[in-house]
Amino acid sequence: MAAEPSAAYEVVRRCGYLPLAIRLAGTRLAHRPSWRVSDLAARLRGDRRTLPELAAEIRTVGAAFALSYAQLSSPTQRVFRLLGLHTGSDFDVCSVAALVGLPLPRAQHLLDELIDGYLVEEPTAGRYRLHDLVREYAFELCTATDGDDERRAAVEGLLDFYLHAADVARRSIESARSRRFFNPGSPRRSDLVEELGTLHPRWFAVEGGNLAAAVTLAMETGSYSYAWRLARVGWRYLYHAGNLDELIALQEQALAAARALDDNEAITASCNYLASAYFRQGKTQQCLEILELAVAAGQRLGNTAWLALLNGNMSAAYFNAGRHREAVEHALQLSHRGTCSQRVSTSRTPWN
Template sequence: MSDFGSRLRELRRAAGLTMEQLAETSGVSARAISDMERGHSRTPQARTLSALAGGLGLAPEELGDLADTVREQRARAAGRPRLCALPRTVGDFVGRASELERLHRHALAGLGQAPVALIHGQPGLGKTALAVRLADQLRDRYPDGLLYLDLRGTDAEPMTPGDALLRLLRALEVGSRRIGETDDERSSQLRAVLGERRCLLVLDNAGSEAQVRPLLPAEGRSLAVVTSRRVLAGLPGVERIALAPLTPDESATLLRAIAAQAADPRAAAGVEAVARLCGQLPLALRIAGTRLATRPAWTVEHLVARLADADRRLANLSTGDLGVAAAFALSHAQLTIPGRELFRRLAHVPGVDFAAPIASVLTGASVDDAADGLDELVDLGLLQQSGPERYRFHDLLRLFAQERLRNEEPAGTRAATARTMGNWLLETAIVAGRWFEPGYGRLPQGWAGLVAPADEEEADAWLQAERASWLGALRAAARDGQHQLVVDVAEAMHWYSDKYVRSDYWYEVYGLSRAAAAKLPDRRQEVTHINYYSWAATHCAGRPDEGAEIAMDAHRVAVELGDVKEQAWALRYAGDAMRNADGMLERAITTYRAALDLFDKAGDHDGYVQTGPGIGRILNRLGRHEEAMDECAATLRELASRPVSARPALSGRVSARCILAAAYAGLGRWADALREAEQALPYAADFGYAGYLGELHLTIGRARVALGRREEARPAFHKVMELLQGSAYRDSVEIARQNLAAL
């Protein structure tokens, strides 16, 4: 029995009180009083001592004597090692303001049930540092103790719940003879003790729900903060804080706090580069900063140079017993064998993010099994979810996966897997792209691919979501000499590319297909892709002079082959380029008219109806609006009389009506301009090109202003700002901005 316990018992008996009576008069539970008298609990905090003194009716001097007894006992206890003490706090802690605010709110939100918070995320995010920071900030709110326990959840043999309970009970000064024999008894004891006290538990590095569940308080004012690489979805009623990497500014602040070289304002660009190469990951940043700080002869640029080598980056992100790769390896070791195969093979994916079908292709598993595998990686913090059913690597984890791939699979297997994945991506891209082609617009008969878009919308969604991946696969196919496959993909994208005319990646796509077609025996195929490359140079890369030169090269080859249709297309693309170049508008009209004659001669009705509006567009720019209206009317007549494929017909109709509406506006016929533009909107929406939609909304906005419907004009101008991005639309956006400012 402790000195304080003996003295408390003497005073209670002298007052003629039972434990239950003292509990009633003081507000301290009878169980707590019993534990204190028998020395099975810690000496009380000041508020508990004051409550006991009041319940005993002690005079001020007697209270002082009792307080002296408590101080003496604490002084003797100070010489003993403390169990479950908090680790040292991080002096240069950076960021996490919103997470700390959420945790503070959660700590205050308990209504009878003790609050529990889970901080989870991939290795190296600083989960432990955040939990310890929170405990330090809340120290005064939890006067009965701050306890920390590393559950070693990533070890080969994590701490058992029984051992964890034993350590916590001992840290809470429950006597060894009173600690229960079974895990259930110990868990009940822990809940009872925490229910009567205000303690904060940091349960670090939890491995599973089963490990941590018996350690959580039930009722009362204690708080448990759990950290884990796993989301621990089986724990109900938990406030989950998913950590992300630091922001670039926070990363730079951390580096400057650690290393003097990084604090030099002249090193700002280098510090930004180091933060980026570390993926804004706190562990990586701390290691990089420490390496810099302990090497005074190094500059930030020296560190950047070392980290820039992707093959050596993880090796350079280690110091002493800390290492990014070592932290990742702990989670990797917990994967199942199929999980390890999936993890390393995902390093093949060219894009930033991916979905279950590509994981299925990489491993040969079903899509459902692949989805389960992706969830396993997410649960262990080795993947991040980037959207519904889409996943991505942190940059450093991708490097780790690449290392595992090189170390665990032979070169032949790696090459075969990469080719299988690339071919699947490109075959699927062809199927999706052909939804937009005249003569296709459907899935191939008997198509049994993992991705089967049911319409243009689904095809577009897949092509956009997987763009980085199929583009990467296209580059790989070009390097591998799969020339016909490269050409087939580019051909399948021909009509789809009109939906995203201003996207610069088409310049690369058609540059690759032009080069591939030149290595194939079919020269007609070659001239087609030279023409496509001209279109991309003019419209996508904004290089009209180059586009005109390429188009005339295509025309030369088409003349050599006697291919009238491709001669017509070459002149059409040359006309587009001249229309966008300086000082060539009249020459562009002449070139377009020559293209029309050749389209007519070749019987290419699709090409014919798409070329006429180009002449009308130039005439509008020259202020010859009535002539432009005649050209558009002629195009609409030809559309009604010629057998034109659906998509080219829609293209010609939308373009002609956009130009016709602009011509009415140029003539000041605002009511006609508004009517024509509003009638054209559904066609433009169906076609899907933002340029046409933006052009029509600009005309609608200007017409409404001119007709005195100023408030109705505002949404149209806002739509222009939303739809038209990039330098190609600078003039239209500026007109919309000026009109909005004047409203």
């Protein structure tokens, strides 16, 4: 262990810091004197399932989880299984209620049972998490027990909740003019959105990882309409915060989803917001190339308001690059579209 501290740490981390899992990992090493710690770490790494690796004689981590699971009521077992679909590192009870399709008080009650059964943790008040190994076990149970339709309904319930929660949170940081270009529709669970109340933008600091995970989950499950819309509602916060690499990663997924849908509105929006990150990074050529794709989609869409907005953003990009003639040309196109009140932006002016 002392000779391979990094590998030892990786093994412990992949064991979810669970004492039984760590003991079983140590047993595997003890029974295989030719193995290094890094060999075991490699076995636990990547796409390989961890639970089968952590077995010694009749003792397995999975067996310990199974014992706890068997003692749960049937409704609590269902909630536990569906939590295997939740990709967030930690989460609140509203997202659980959305995932499992239950009223908030009932979801809270069943979640408390899981905490009492040592299958879910509450590291801070109102925030919950599963160890990675527990999540893997729950996912395996869900895949084996719950049908495709129920799993899809659970995933879409979760995605819809994050979409509308983020929509509430963005209202205080995104202008009314910008918001009118995107309407996420009505939430499936208005009760949960109302429970959130008025959200401060710091919601994104707490839930940003879950929002990004939701975009990835939407892509993996083919829920492309949710993928690009989730990326859209998180855009302004990431843009203001300067989290440009994350913004690019999300909007690239959004653009892939939009193309899969062959949805010109989604393509226009995703290209525009992807270009905004390149604008902030000073990568004018990349910004303009993406904006040209947005303009082409906007023209197919036939939306003059979008085309006016894109011309304004192209004018800003040219202006920042010192290419004033092109900036003026695009500003004049705004005038021709009857939007001469829009002014040419500078790097300190928010993207639209």
